[in-house]
Amino acid sequence: MADFRALPCAPIIHNMALLKILNYPDKRLNKVAKPVAAVDDRIRQLVADMAETMYAAPGVGLAATQVDAHERVIVIDISDAHDELLVFINPEIVWSSETKKEWEEGCLSVPGIYDFVERPEKVRVKALNEKGETFEIDCDGLLAVCIQHEMDHLAGHVFVEYLSTLKQTRIRGKMKKLEKAL
Numbered sequence: 001m002a003d004f005r006a007l008p009c010a011p012i013i014h015n016m017a018l019l020k021i022l023n024y025p026d027k028r029l030n031k032v033a034k035p036v037a038a039v040d041d042r043i044r045q046l047v048a049d050m051a052e053t054m055y056a057a058p059g060v061g062l063a064a065t066q067v068d069a070h071e072r073v074i075v076i077d078i079s080d081a082h083d084e085l086l087v088f089i090n091p092e093i094v095w096s097s098e099t100k101k102e103w104e105e106g107c108l109s110v111p112g113i114y115d116f117v118e119r120p121e122k123v124r125v126k127a128l129n130e131k132g133e134t135f136e137i138d139c140d141g142l143l144a145v146c147i148q149h150e151m152d153h154l155a156g157h158v159f160v161e162y163l164s165t166l167k168q169t170r171i172r173g174k175m176k177k178l179e180k181a182l
């Protein structure tokens with residue numbers, strides 16, 4: 001009789017689901033995400049659902065905070081063909097460049113709003129992948145902007161907080177109108 005316990009276990013991923021993205025200024029966007037204790041099938045299901053949600057939006061990144069899951073999980077895909085998914089679990093910025101760059105940012109939690117934010121031009125990020133393996137990646141360009149934007153989400157921050165108080169007030173007004181129209 002075969003011993004099935006010796007067989008490698010394929011991850012159990014159920015059908016992927018579209019998750020609801022929280023809209024600014026929802027207070028749940030200000031919660032601080034907790035570290036993932038174990039990269040298991042529950043986390044892999046969250047990753048699959050987040051990727052599906054990001055591609056459908058469409059966007060180039062998504063943090064778990066934005067789908068009301070307060071664990072340190074990020075998905076990013078900046079490729080033109082949408083076939084280069086990057087998964088960051090428990091990400092840490094281990095190095096940032098002294099040089100800064102301004103980039104026009106958008107956010108799936110603040111639909112229709114784009115504005116310029118200055119951030120370190122390059123960062124090195126250490127994280128776990130969906131297999132629970134540690135990796136490091138050097139990021140520049142849109143990837144550097146996106147990973148810093150998503151890590152702000154995990155810390156409970158939305159990019160509009162970098163803008164003037166006047167702009168933030170206007171954005172809150174626009175978001176109220178948008179909520180009413182839905």
Ligand code: K1U
Nearest residue numbers: 058059060061062105106107108109146149
């Ligand atoms: O965190 C998020 O809400 C995702 C966000 C990531 C991001 C983009 C650009 C600069 C900083 C952070 C987005 O994906 S906004 C939408 C967007 O950029 C996009 C949408 C469709 C095609 C290409 C890009």
Ligand code: ZN
Nearest residue numbers: 106107108109
């Ligand atoms: Zn965002």
